[in-house]
Amino acid sequence: MTTSVRGGPPLENIRVVDLSRVFAMPFAGANLADLGAEVIKIDTCQAQFMETTRTITGPFPDNEPGALWWEQGGTFQTLNRGKRSLTLDLRSEEAQRIVKELVSVSDIVLENFTPRVMARFGLDYESLRAVKPDLIMVSNTGYGHSGPWSNFGAMASALEPAHGTGAYMGYLEDDGSGKLQHGGVPNKVGNSYTDFLATWTALVSVMAALLHRAKTGRGTWIDLAMYQNGAAFVGEGLLAYALNGERVRRMGNRHPAMAPHGCYPCVGEDQWVTIAVRDDADWRAFCGAIGAPELAADARYATVRGRLEWQDALDAIVSEWTGQRTSYQVMEILQDARVPAGPVLTAGQALADPHFRQRGFFERVDHPADTGLGTKEYIGRGWKFSGSKAGVGGPAPLLGEANDYALRSLLGLPAERVETLAEQEVTGVEPIGGRAPSQVPLEAQVELGWVAAFDAGFEGRG
Numbered sequence: 001m002t003t004s005v006r007g008g009p010p011l012e013n014i015r016v017v018d019l020s021r022v023f024a025m026p027f028a029g030a031n032l033a034d035l036g037a038e039v040i041k042i043d044t045c046q047a048q049f050m051e052t053t054r055t056i057t058g059p060f061p062d063n064e065p066g067a068l069w070w071e072q073g074g075t076f077q078t079l080n081r082g083k084r085s086l087t088l089d090l091r092s093e094e095a096q097r098i099v100k101e102l103v104s105v106s107d108i109v110l111e112n113f114t115p116r117v118m119a120r121f122g123l124d125y126e127s128l129r130a131v132k133p134d135l136i137m138v139s140n141t142g143y144g145h146s147g148p149w150s151n152f153g154a155m156a157s158a159l160e161p162a163h164g165t166g167a168y169m170g171y172l173e174d175d176g177s178g179k180l181q182h183g184g185v186p187n188k189v190g191n192s193y194t195d196f197l198a199t200w201t202a203l204v205s206v207m208a209a210l211l212h213r214a215k216t217g218r219g220t221w222i223d224l225a226m227y228q229n230g231a232a233f234v235g236e237g238l239l240a241y242a243l244n245g246e247r248v249r250r251m252g253n254r255h256p257a258m259a260p261h262g263c264y265p266c267v268g269e270d271q272w273v274t275i276a277v278r279d280d281a282d283w284r285a286f287c288g289a290i291g292a293p294e295l296a297a298d299a300r301y302a303t304v305r306g307r308l309e310w311q312d313a314l315d316a317i318v319s320e321w322t323g324q325r326t327s328y329q330v331m332e333i334l335q336d337a338r339v340p341a342g343p344v345l346t347a348g349q350a351l352a353d354p355h356f357r358q359r360g361f362f363e364r365v366d367h368p369a370d371t372g373l374g375t376k377e378y379i380g381r382g383w384k385f386s387g388s389k390a391g392v393g394g395p396a397p398l399l400g401e402a403n404d405y406a407l408r409s410l411l412g413l414p415a416e417r418v419e420t421l422a423e424q425e426v427t428g429v430e431p432i433g434g435r436a437p438s439q440v441p442l443e444a445q446v447e448l449g450w451v452a453a454f455d456a457g458f459e460g461r462g
Contacts, residue, residue: 009390010035010388011036014036014108015038015040016032016038017042017099017102017103018039018040018041018109019109019110019111019113020140022112023195024156024192024195024202025110025111027195028138028202030079033081033083034380034392036393037107037108039084040102040402041083041084041085042099043085043088043400044090045428045432046089047434049089050431050434054073055437056437057073057075058075060072060074061373063442064439066372069436070430071370071373077395079396080396080397081378082394082395082396085401085403086407086427087400089425089427090121092426096123098407100127102406102410107210108136108138109136111138112139112140112141114141114152114153115139115151116151125137129219129221132219135219136222137219137221138224140224141154141225142227143226144223144225144227149227156192156226157192159194159226160188163194163231165193165230165233166188167237168237168248169250170184170252171252172250172251172252182249182250186250187250193230194230197226197230201229205224253274257308258277258304259304259307260277260307260314260315260318262315262318264319264322265319266323266329267324268326270452273330273331273342274341275318275330275334275341277307277339279304280303280304283296286334289339290333292317328343351377360380363391363392366395380392398429399428399431400428401429403418403429
């Protein structure tokens with residue numbers, strides 16, 4: 001369906017001051033920029049305080065940091081696309097005053113320091129509300145601004161076990177008799193799972209706060225605790241214990257009420273497909289689709305309870321069938337029979353996936369020539385608007401590219417004051433005291449087990 005865009009981006013004329021670092025709130029800021037907000041990222045030119053996604057995280061083009069290494073990291077580019085960059089050394093009282101001046105002409109502040117940091121800088125909510133009474137501010141911390149753990153620092157990978165998610169994640173293990181049982185080792189969900197939850201929660205909260213301000217004229221402080229945010233998504237495991245004292249087991253890719261249900265091998269290296277047989281009707285359709293009507297007639301598998309009891313044997317049968325086909329072939333055969341199935345895409349397959357391509361999910365961005373990044377594609381959003389425009393507005397900003405814009409155009413600082421700030425290294429456009437990070441060759445990363453593999457012939461360069 002083709003839709004016409006009738007208006008500008010929905011957050012046009014909204015300004016965001018982004019004091020956050022690393023992942024959750026920077027990505028929230030990037031999504032606000034996609035929606036049309038002007039997002040001014042508070043960077044620093046002091047290398048020791050620059051965020052790691054700018055300096056060491058990568059990935060770098062061809063695995064080699066170039067002359068402008070602080071402008072090339074793929075993680076930084078993804079999390080900060082479409083923003084502006086104002087460098088300030090927040091240890092300076094002058095820089096702290098500038099932040100307050102900037103907040104006074106802005107709408108939203110994002111930050112993810114521990115509570116004591118913003119208070120020490122004089123940039124906590126109460127201090128900023130004094131200069132912007134209708135301010136909307138998101139303070140994203142590990143454990144919130146109250147409670148006995150409030151001053152603890154936190155990372156997503158450490159939060160997963162703390163808020164209970166890790167207890168439900170893990171694979172089944174052989175019990176010694178050939179049956180697979182509850183796994184003994186908790187696992188991570190994936191890459192910074194709690195950060196993603198915080199990103200989307202912050203966006204929903206900001207939109208609600210904007211509506212509240214439009215109705216009442218009042219601002220909002222959003223005290224976002226990632227610890228609670230993670231627990232809120234555990235859901236049924238907490239309810240199972242609260243209602244029945246039941247401790248949900250780790251079950252890998254299986255399901256408590258569906259069988260077969262899992263991830264099965266396919267033709268090709270590290271190629272897999274997921275299949276979910278939901279009920280008896282799905283089971284009969286599945287048996288017909290794979291050309292095995294005798295399975296449908298087997299009394300052991302006639303009911304969900306039976307299939308759950310015999311799913312070790314079923315998994316072997318399913319794996320035998322899927323192992324002779326590609327993941328897309330399995331998906332097409334089973335979906336034609338109305339049985340849920342889908343391929344497990346590698347990164348390369350996701351980039352080339354025809355559905356993503358037809359939907360325009362990957363958006364092309366041109367980078368400044370000096371960065372050596374050329375044109376690259378970035379992930380978009382999981383939704384589209386019919387009546388207004390949203391999209392990646394540009395690359396991540398060069399360090400300090402908006403210094404003159406923010407200090408002179410927005411705040412009206414005289415030229416001599418701006419020059420003095422640069423001379424005192426409160427502002428700057430290059431790292432002070434830093435150097436390019438060393439990189440381990442990709443071949444060695446495979447040997448060390450840091451990456452599964454790499455495709456030397458892949459031309460995914462935009």
